[in-house]
Amino acid sequence: APIVHVLGARPNFVKAAPVIRALGAAGAEQAVVHTGQHYDERMSEIFFVELGLPEPDVNLGVGSGGHAEQTAALMIGLEREFTSRSPALVIVYGDVNSTIAAALVAAKLHIPVAHVEAGLRSFDMTMPEEVNRRLTDQLSDLCLVTSPEAIGHLANEGVPVARAHFVGNPMIDTLLANLDSFDTAKARAAFDLPERYVLATMHRPANVDAPGTAAALVRHLHGVADLADLVIPVHPRGRATLLAAGLDEHPRVHVLEPLGYIDFIAAVRGAAAVVTDSGGLQEETTILGVPCLTVRPNTERPITITHGTNRLVTFEELVPAARKALGGPDGPSPAHDARPPLWDGHAGPRIADVIMEFLGEHGVAA
Ligand code: UD1
Incomplete structure (x- = not known):
């Protein structure tokens, strides 16, 4: 059963690249579902090419719309994908509408969810991202955090601390890996x-x-x-x-x-x-x-x-x-x-370790 990465918007692509690479090195079977939330060549494809991301296994072509319209379309497309692919685990990134849609669909199908960049809080519920973050964390079996204070935020919301893992910042992995290219x-x-x-x-x-x-x-x-x-x-x-x-x-x-x-x-x-x-x-x-x-x-x-x-x-x-x-x-x-602790270019391998250990404990081979 594959580990399925759900990617939708520009910042997701930057965060996923090191995680996909590290899980690949660990020998995991993986699939990439692009929701199509971002679709312009300059908002999407160019990132896949530059970051060496694998071509998505599928693009759901969801596109733009109001929050309800977009989230509903995301959920319908993702439910179909998860049902046919039977993922061992779904990995979601950040705080965009694709993130919460994937977490909600996976949770209801009893598929474990790992949230990369969990526990960040602006405490501003007028931001759609804050709504997405809070709800995604409630639904996640693994909360992978970039910054130590995130664990406290999760604990305050009743997320068991055993789910939270301080792994560093995969967006910074990508930055450091490409440092020589920024001319x-x-x-x-x-x-x-x-x-x-x-x-x-x-x-x-x-x-x-x-x-x-x-x-x-x-x-x-x-x-x-x-x-x-x-x-x-x-x-x-x-x-x-x-x-x-x-x-x-x-x-x-x-x-x-x-x-x-x-x-x-x-x-x-x-x-x-x-x-x-x-x-x-x-x-x-x-x-x-x-x-x-x-x-x-x-x-x-x-x-x-x-x-x-x-x-x-x-x-x-x-x-x-x-x-x-x-x-x-x-x-x-x-x-x-x-520098913030663990923003050292090695978050991807730490995330892969946590995920492989979780799958091992749950008797699922990826
Ligand atoms: C989304 C995220 C936001 C993130 C941002 C990064 C949500 C709720 N918001 O915001 O957190 O910071 O991505 O870029 O998920 N559009 C295009 N081409 C595209 C994509 C979008 O023209 O490829 C236009 C459309 O008019 C669309 C609008 O941008 O209606 C907004 O796109 P949407 O994906 O809804 O949210 P973003 O503002 O991009």
Whole structure:
């Protein structure tokens, strides 16, 4: 019986690559189900190619839609897949709609679930991701956590601590494994970037869905562009509202299409600072030592503040914080030993060990 990986959205691909590789090295039988939540070539296929991910065994082609519509379509497609493949275990990643859909379907079919990146909490139930995280963890037999405080969050919600395993951060495995490929000079030439720039990404519903909020955000981003060139690869979500608000009408704003993984991290590595509302980028900038201003009222990744370069800012705080970040590092840049514990490039093998041991204990061969 195979271990089935359920992948749906861009950040899933980055987290799964080292896990699939490590389970392959352990000799496990595996299958990859792509839900099709992300489907544009630049949101999906390019990541499979660059990260050496195996071609998905199936793509469910679920696509976009409202939460109910998308989650329902995901569940219907996944139930069919799990029924026909009889997985020994299903692995889900992160906090996207594909994650909760797969966990819910597997649990009802009595298939064990392993959740990679369990236990993160923003305590903000207005974020769809927070709903997805909490419910996925309740349904998971193995909660694989990137950060020690996650175990406390799980315990507070009644998840037995025996289910939780602190394994480190597989997204950072991918980052460290590809470090030599992130060529800042090449990215500068390819995208015609200036020597000094701030890199921005914005896609949270709370920041980009409402036209009025998007317009306010654009005003503050233009304020940052008054300080330094602003390079912004635009996620399909928010493209319309941000451009309608005149994002590209500032002479120092460079709007790009979504980038592949290698070009994107190369651009991040070369940035003087990052402005974002992404989750993963808070972690990647922490390891790359690039100052990160996160335009959100909270973060499920506080370790990137205590052990990294991240700082939360309101719209109003963005320009002053950018001025400070561009003036030089806030303090000494994080030393190697200030890295979050176990963000060392070896999370994938630790996850594989936990999973193989679990399957062994349950008498299932994968
Ligand atoms: C999803 C995740 C979010 C994650 C993000 C990473 C959920 C609830 N949200 O948000 O946590 O940070 O992925 O990128 O799962 N679209 C395209 N092409 C695509 C995919 C999406 O054009 O390949 C457009 C569609 O208009 C779609 C919109 O983007 O309606 C939103 O896509 P969706 O998958 O629903 O959520 P994301 O905002 O991408």
